[in-house]
Amino acid sequence: MIIRTRAKCTTCDSIYTLRIRVGNNPSQRHSIRCICCNEDMIAGLEIDFNNVKAKPVFIENCEETAEEGKVINLDPDHPVPDDMLHMDMIFPWMQHVEKSFYLNKRHPNFPEKASAGPIFVDIYQVLGSHHNIVPLWNSLKKAWSLSNSGKSDLSVKALIQYSTALGLKEPPSLNEAIYDFLVRLIMPAGEELIKNAAQLWKSLESSNPAQTRKFVTFYRSDLHKDNFARAFEVFSEYFKVYSDFSQTELYAKNDTKLPEKSTATSVSFKETKQFYGNAFEALTSNFTTLACINNLFAGRKYDEFKEMTLKMYLTINKANRQSPFESQKEFSAFSACIDSTLRNSSHHAAIKLENQKVVYRSGGTGAIHKINYSEYLLKCNQIMFSLAALTCLELVIAF
Known part of the structure; x- marks a missing residue:
């Protein structure tokens, strides 16, 4: 409509x-x-x-x-084709769905044709979009924030709101609600990211239970609180400007390229320009979890790296935090979205918008990069979803 x-x-x-x-x-x-x-x-x-x-x-x-x-x-869900930006009596989203998502190939349950009368299908549900995701986040955010403040009784009330919105019989625990919400947010593509990494962790639990238990103890005491605080701030920032990010969200959800010659028509760049840098900081900081698990996978203790100690690892540049596990495909998939040049510009506000182009430099005097604002939004969604998937994996590991 x-x-x-x-x-x-x-x-x-x-x-x-x-x-x-x-x-x-x-x-x-x-x-x-x-x-x-x-x-x-x-x-x-x-x-x-x-x-x-x-x-x-x-x-x-x-x-x-x-x-x-x-x-x-x-359009809240798509960039608009450049030749349709100012056209009347057209429906740009139909062109995108047909050309960009290849529904029959990506989603085998999508009917190719109606054999016995019309079949009504919610295309956006097929693509992983969730109705009322923002109100659902608001309920979860309140429960999460209240829990952080030690207001457990009020947190439970907010979780009841969350469960009521989904038609659940019983309210979930906070950890269950966080996991449920993040999977809804990033599926279908992000669900595979969690699944592959979780399977690797489960194999470690079976083959090396003593060392995995030691890591879980360490994670709960030393990593969990800070990791989740960082994630909470990024998720909150994301939903403050959701009307911008949602324009490319479906493309990140389905690991699909943006349509060429199209424009994100809602532009709140003042509110989004530092998001990528902030998400980068949170994601790479939380890579400690993956790096420690990778040590276990390599047959070492969780805090023993091939060429350094855990204390040394925590001091290296965040742009290199993925290096210990970059050969482990189940873990390196979490870092596929990182762009250090964009992070430096975004995090330090050395980035600007000119004629729908995001302009930033490699270092203070390096080469100038230009990408469409819609491409910037897609990168923001991709790094946001990696952080969401990693947060889900941490819940699988520790709880």
Whole structure:
């Protein structure tokens, strides 16, 4: 469903016709750069799924108007093809689903044709999208935060909200809810990442139970609290600007390339420009878990590396934290998304947006790199999902 509304920039009075596709969450926010004055406008939808209603909202630097203006197509789940950005009476998402995801090949349960009348399929559910993922996160975030503050009774109340939203008979524990939510977020592609690494851990538990128990004890006492605190902050930051990240989320979920010559139409770069760097810091810090398990797999104690001690490992540059396990494919898959150059620019705010291009340097005076904003968002989703998968693996290991 597409909601058509008209908005006026309150800075320069330019008129726009916004065609906003209804997504899977009750609130959508889209940040749009006014073509005339270059100031950002923020508009969106408030959606009532129960009554099948969607109300346009005008949040910042724009207001409703009765006049028709330049068409802008906005989609919470896809970049919009460049030649369709300002076209009326079109449905850009259909082109993406057909050309980008190859549903019949990627998902064998997707019907090729209806043999006995029409078959209704939720394409986005097939691709791993989850209805109301943002409200679900809000419930989990509250439970997680309250637990961190020692408010266990209030945390349980929030977990009841979480279970009610999913139709569960009993509320899960906090660890169960975190695992459940993160798997929902990153599947289908991310689920395989967890599965392969978890199988390797299970084999270690069987072959070397004494040393794996020692690592679990160490993990619980020395790693768990800090690892989960870092992950919590990154996940919270992600959902603050979800309307931007969601534009490429399905592509990360399905390990699919972005369509060429397309544009992410919601651009909140001020809020997203440091996300990659922050996620990089959290992920590479939490690589200690994988490095220690890899030591066990190599027949050593968990804190004995091939050429260093655990104390030395914790001092090396985070860009190299994956080096001890890079030959172990089940673990190196977690680091496939890391880009140290982008991390340095993002983390130190040495990054800018020019004409939908994210511009950053290799070091202070190195080569200039340019990628589309949609590509930047995809990289953010990929590193976010690696951190989510690693968090799930840590729960499998320790609890």
